Amino acid sequence: SPYSVLDGQYDLHETIGSGGFAKVKLATHLLTGDKVAIKIMDKRQLGEDLPRIYLEIEAMKQLSHQHICKLYQVVETDTKIFMVLEYCPGGELFDYIVERDRLEEEEARVFFRQIASAVAYVHNMGYAHRDLKPENLLLDDEQHLKLIDFGLCANPMGGLDQHLATCCGSPAYAAPELVSGKQYLGSEADIWSMGVLLYALLCGFLPFDDENLGALYRKIQAGVYENPEWLTAGSKDLLAAMLQVDPKRRITISQLLMHPWLTGGSSSANVDPSSKYKTHGVDEDVITEVAVHQGKSRVAVRQAVLRWSYDYLTATYFLLLAQKMKGNPLRLLPKA
Ligand SMILES: COc1cccc(Nc2ncc(-c3ccc(C(=O)NCC(=O)Nc4ccccc4)cc3)c(OCC3CCNCC3)n2)c1
Numbered sequence: 337s338p339y340s341v342l343d344g345q346y347d348l349h350e351t352i353g354s355g356g357f358a359k360v361k362l363a364t365h366l367l368t369g370d371k372v373a374i375k376i377m378d379k380r381q382l383g384e385d386l387p388r389i390y391l392e393i394e395a396m397k398q399l400s401h402q403h404i405c406k407l408y409q410v411v412e413t414d415t416k417i418f419m420v421l422e423y424c425p426g427g428e429l430f431d432y433i434v435e436r437d438r439l440e441e442e443e444a445r446v447f448f449r450q451i452a453s454a455v456a457y458v459h460n461m462g463y464a465h466r467d468l469k470p471e472n473l474l475l476d477d478e479q480h481l482k483l484i485d486f487g488l489c490a491n492p493m494g495g496l497d498q499h500l501a502t503c504c505g506s507p508a509y510a511a512p513e514l515v516s517g518k519q520y521l522g523s524e525a526d527i528w529s530m531g532v533l534l535y536a537l538l539c540g541f542l543p544f545d546d547e548n549l550g551a552l553y554r555k556i557q558a559g560v561y562e563n564p565e566w567l568t569a570g571s572k573d574l575l576a577a578m579l580q581v582d583p584k585r586r587i588t589i590s591q592l593l594m595h596p597w598l599t600g601g602s603s604s605a606n607v608d609p610s611s612k613y614k615t616h617g618v619d620e621d622v623i624t625e626v627a628v629h630q631g632k633s634r635v636a637v638r639q640a641v642l643r644w645s646y647d648y649l650t651a652t653y654f655l656l657l658a659q660k661m662k663g664n665p666l667r668l669l670p671k672a
Contacts, residue, residue, distance in 0.1 A: 339376075341413050345648050346374065346420070355486055357381045362423065365408075367629075367648075367668050368655045372408060375419040388488050389417055395490065397646065398461060401611040403454035405474065405482045406658075408651035420651055422658075424482050426475025433470060438540030441568060447481055448534055449598060449607045454483040455526055456589050456609030458490065464522020465490045468529035469509045470536060493522045507549070508532065508542050512557045512581045524583040527592065531578025538571055539564055543579065557581065570597040618642060621666060622656045629668040 339348055342363070349362040352373065363374045379386055396407035396419075409420035426432070429447070433439065439447070451473065458465055465472075467489035474482045511528035513520040535543045543561035546552040559581035563572050574597040577587040592598065593607045618641050620634075626649070627637040641653050656666050 338416065339418075341411055341416075342374070342418065346372070348374065353486070357385070358486065360486075363420075365420075365651060365655055367652050367671075368659070369667075369669055370655045370659070371423040371425070372651070372655075373405075373421045373423040375421055377417045377419075379415055379417060385488070392485070392488055392490070393417075393419065393646075395461075395463065397644070399458065399463075400613045401454060401457045402613070403450045403481055403483055404457070405484045406654060407646070408654045409648060410646045421484075422476075422482065424474035424476045426477065426479065428471050429473040429475060429481060430470035432475060433537060433540060436540075439537050441538065441571060444534065444537040444571075445598065447537060448530075450481040451483065451530065451533065452589070452592055452598060453607050453609050454481070455530060456593055456607070457611060458483070459493075459523050459526070459589050460609060462492055463490050464493050465526050465529075466522050467509075468526055468533055469506060470533065473533075491522065507552060507556070508545060510556065511583065512559060513583050515553045515556055521583065523589065524586055527578055527586050527589060528580075528583075530592075531575055534571075534578065535561070535575055538567060538575075543575075570600065573597065618653070619657050619660065621660060622653055625656055625666040625668060626652060 342348065344366070346363040346365055349364070351359055352362050353360040357377055359376045361374050361376065363372050364370070365372050377389060382389060393407070393410055400406065405422040405424065407419060407421055409418075411418040411420070451468075455465060455468070465483070465485060467485060467487055468483075472484050472486055474484060476482055507515055509529040509532045511520065511525040514525050514528075532543060544552060544555040546555060559579060561579065563575075567575075574587075574592075574595050577595070578592070580586040587595070593609065598607055618638055623634050623638050623641065626632075626641075627634045630637065640649055644650060652668070656668070660666055
């Protein structure tokens with residue numbers, strides 16, 4: 337089978353998503369028994385987009401944040417690239433909203449804080465996401481949101497979108513300057529998309545919608561939308577600050593993190609964009625568990641982990657670390 341390269345490391349299960357050039361399969365990491373998502377890409381289908389995959393992989397290695405799906409391992413054959421990624425059992429935020437019609441303000445606020453934290457982190461790392469929408473926000477087993485970039489749209493800031501057609505599937509979330517084909521700043525366009533996202537969370541439908549693409553673009557460029565009567569003054573104020581047609585008058589991510597609607601409410605924690613993961617050093621309990629399981633010295637295992645080769649050992653390390661952070665016992669199953 338084309339997936340035999342994963343034999344002995346993962347059991348592959350059903351396809352949980354596909355789009356464009358990538359397919360995502362649910363899988364089991366055999367040493368821990370943990371579920372993972374494996375994104376499978378065909379190198380021939382990717383053609384001249386192949387270099388973007390390598391850029392995405394390097395970016396993912398830098399992006400370590402509690403609200404971004406973690407990259408665990410990369411496997412490459414002559415025809416395929418496999419990215420082993422954090423699995424979110426709660427599925428897409430899109431389905432979560434559809435099932436409930438719309439969210440209460442307090443629940444929307446809790447979610448939106450996590451989205452703002454992840455986007456602020458991505459911007460601080462020098463990237464713009466450029467495809468923020470509910471399909472790219474997944475729920476983990478603790479109802480926390482994880483931002484993903486399924487369609488390879490995240491890029492260093494700025495620049496004209498030569499691949500607009502390929503990645504920003506549904507332009508309903510695209511900023512006016514982006515749909516007008518003007519030069520634009522990715523970070524400013526992301527703020528607009530977050531405004532559309534917050535509107536969808538609070539209202540259950542889109543601020544700008546039309547099945548005719550040209551009509552949709554004109555609505556986005558006009559920036560006129562309805563405020564349903566259930567919206568509070570605070571949420572209307574924040575939406576108006578994000579859905580500013582002029583990107584220079586649009587609220588910035590740092591102003592957003594301090595906006596009273598975000599910092600207020602009952603769960604009035606402020607939004608911390610920093611990652612909670614320490615990016616250097618290794619966790620000694622995890623090193624010990626692997627060393628004992630493999631009958632090797634801790635020094636040898638620590639050195640191997642610190643190479644961050646994104647091989648099976650890297651995946652095992654990250655999965656055990658996640659178990660430890662959840663307060664679960666560290667367990668490695670006997671070799672199959
Ligand atoms: C239970 O039922 C369900 C139902 C549905 C899903 C799940 N779970 C579930 N968990 C994990 C995934 C996943 C994670 C990361 C990536 C990825 O591509 N990362 C790369 C990445 O995020 N870069 C990046 C991030 C931030 C900045 C810059 C770069 C790809 C897939 C998944 O996929 C399914 C797709 C389906 C199509 N819509 C999108 C999700 N699905 C579960």
